[in-house]
Amino acid sequence: MDSSIPSISPWRLSVAPMMDWTDRHCRYFHRLLTQHTLLYTEMVTTGALRHGSVERHLRFNAEEHPVALQLGGSDAADLAFAAKLGEQWGYNEINLNCGCPSDRVQRGAFGACLMNEPPLVADGVKAMVDVVSVPVTVKHRIGIDQIESYDFVRDFVGTVKDAGCSVFIVHARNAWLQGLSPKENREIPPLRYELAYQLKKDFPSLTIAINGGITRNDQIAEHLNEVDGVMIGREAYYNPWLLTTWDAQFFNSAESSITREAVEEAMVTYMERAFKEDGCPWYAIARHMLGLYHGQRGGRLWRQVWSNHKLKPMQPREVMAVARVALAKGAEVPA
Template structure:
């Protein structure tokens, strides 16, 4: 497969995944974020870091089993290592979707036990599963039995009144009986009755110490911490207590200071660091392919709006794309014109 091919061709040809249970490095990862961590975003992020583990948006089991699976599963070969995050609570359906992830060559499959939206609650998906650790354990056990790639879980500290450390401890103790050994913990609880998903990302207080305690009590588990982390210096502090750090919004809104440094800092790879402008220019071949496929320009380049955050011309770059990227005739030249605003 050439470097520009999508993995769809590999999946259709029956090629086997190249990862096994313990080969994914989760020391630094970018969180799954709805509408943000699309394939276009992941291709962009990969230009800055060769080793950061990237996650898809959450995909529900229903969307894969009853919808257009290829649309949700297709991705660019450059995105590896890449993990598919699933939303669901039916063990058999999750096992089916885990097999699909493996067939499409994903490096990991992750179960979402953290999303607080009403839509997923009504379908027993996401954070509401914190109330049912036995069900989560059953789901993870079925998924692991179906595949040989890593199966992991991402969850909150708790939900609503089920927010004590004792409940969190019991949740982890129960879920680990499934054989799952990697837990990514968002260091906030979710308030399902009264807060929107956006508010749930900010209002519940961060309690990093609870994540640290889980690692102390379960040293055999891999524990990755998530929530409110913005700098590599903060990552360094967390990594004294846990095994990995997952960053969400900051990695999307201001990606270059983080992703351009993590390979040398955490993965022992001292390759040359691309500049912001070099990163943007390296994205152009992907942009050209996507435009040729019929994708609107702004839908592809919106993931780069934070690339020049805090830099001279950065506001003009964002404004130009926001004002012109939606136009019917927007093309690569539109993106190049925006880049010229940060070159002057």
């Protein structure tokens, strides 16, 4: 490889950790669409790994790489324990959640409320850095409640940086810890991308990725002029075919030639494998691919078949046959 060509950051493009969505089945689906985009797990709490089934929480498919484990927690010893497990299971990165504003997370004293305690976050980061060789990263907001001063997020990053973290994923909205639901927290606090841009200027040696409200490739390209990476959330889930454009546009890779039909076929094969391996029903997997024909003629009828509870007793390959008939029927309807 020509050393004069700058390497592409692993964080150049990623799909956000999303509770109840980005499980291993969703990530397998996304990996069929993009080979280079970094994928994140749902948040896994340190308590779940201390007291629950480690395999259930950490198991993933080898095909998912590169894949990062996001942790929720605040106790340094627990974070070190969980991070070490994550590395042992083969994750490429350990990420600490300092951005989730939900009541449940606040009761556990982690998530966005940790931004009020930078030294505590720094202790947790250092504890993880000391026991793993993979990158330890932090995902956070730009402020808490009515705190809108840039100094707040700058000082947070500065403190955590000194503990050994060099990658920060910035959700460019405040987190309102009272009065807003998690959904409202993704929509109501105004986006202030300029604060993430300023972090990159003030900490040029750090990797700064940006998250929040980004849905199109032209927006991704614009942000990459200012920061090192972009994280996409719900758009990747609702409109997953967008992912097929990323390898060529943002990773200097060959343009994807995969078809929606081939992806559906691959997912059915995966459903059969998952059922054989651990009895996972096909519909627990199919829910993640319902956006495959987003915006396509016949897509609504196709989606209705794959989400039809009455078809649960059928084999997934049989459901695919019915779905393709519905897709063709819908495609025949004049626009």
